Amino acid sequence: MKNIRFLFIFSLISVLFLSACNSDDSSGNSTDDTSENTENKQPLGESAEDLLANIVFDRLEVEFVSINGFEPRAETVSNLQKFLEERLNKPGGIVINSRSIDPIGDAPYSTDEIRDIEDAVRTTFNDGSTISVFVLWVDGANVNDTQFSKTLGTAYRNTSVVLYEPTIREFSNDTGEPGRVALESTTLIHEVCHILGLVNLGTPLTSDHEDPLNNKHCIVEDCLMYFRTEVQGLDMKVKMKNLMEVTPLDPLCIADLQANGGK
Ligand SMILES: [Zn+2]
Numbered sequence: 001m002k003n004i005r006f007l008f009i010f011s012l013i014s015v016l017f018l019s020a021c022n023s024d025d026s027s028g029n030s031t032d033d034t035s036e037n038t039e040n041k042q043p044l045g046e047s048a049e050d051l052l053a054n055i056v057f058d059r060l061e062v063e064f065v066s067i068n069g070f071e072p073r074a075e076t077v078s079n080l081q082k083f084l085e086e087r088l089n090k091p092g093g094i095v096i097n098s099r100s101i102d103p104i105g106d107a108p109y110s111t112d113e114i115r116d117i118e119d120a121v122r123t124t125f126n127d128g129s130t131i132s133v134f135v136l137w138v139d140g141a142n143v144n145d146t147q148f149s150k151t152l153g154t155a156y157r158n159t160s161v162v163l164y165e166p167t168i169r170e171f172s173n174d175t176g177e178p179g180r181v182a183l184e185s186t187t188l189i190h191e192v193c194h195i196l197g198l199v200n201l202g203t204p205l206t207s208d209h210e211d212p213l214n215n216k217h218c219i220v221e222d223c224l225m226y227f228r229t230e231v232q233g234l235d236m237k238v239k240m241k242n243l244m245e246v247t248p249l250d251p252l253c254i255a256d257l258q259a260n261g262g263k
């Protein structure tokens, strides 16, 4: 029974990434019409090089907004800071500014509603040599979730990522499940890597490692950007390398980031 539950959990996690990227594809081909701050309302992957390299921008500011009561663990924020410092060329510094806000909008959320929330609460945009990223932790699930498919996070614009904290909590910290910090951090950094252009999503491939069955993901099973699903009867599963640790990028994905200006 435990084992079946285990597989079920991982099927949910795998579909999380899958549905995240389906949304990306459907929403990623046009610029939003809002006339303000258009530099931060471009399709996913547009700012990969700007985020990675020290060419146009030498500093990164992350606006990290949570709905009250749905904040991630502090260690998750530290894990993001550590990852960004390790991979991005930003000699001017990387700053994460966290704040919590009252609930806005009604769960469950569509990606369009998430965009509306961003438009209402985001205050930081590209400014001079500072590039801005917006990370939102919401208090509800994604509207497309079903009994068999859940979304934990989505990268939906060139500098925007959303995390569905109640769903992350539901599938972490029980026996056989990933730890809360590990699942929050792995989901967050996976989605952030999509705005950094992985895989073949604005950052060119330096080797042939894009998964042909799951576009924009990596073919290497131990990689953070992997999520090829394995169908076993009705169960799909994806590997998470270690339930208590953030899944790392493999050398092929790191090579892509480095060739596009990262470290
Ligand atoms: Zn993904």
Ligand SMILES: [Zn+2]
Pocket: 209, 218, 219, 220, 223, 224, 225, 226, 249, 250, 251, 252, 253, 254
């Ligand atoms: Zn990889």
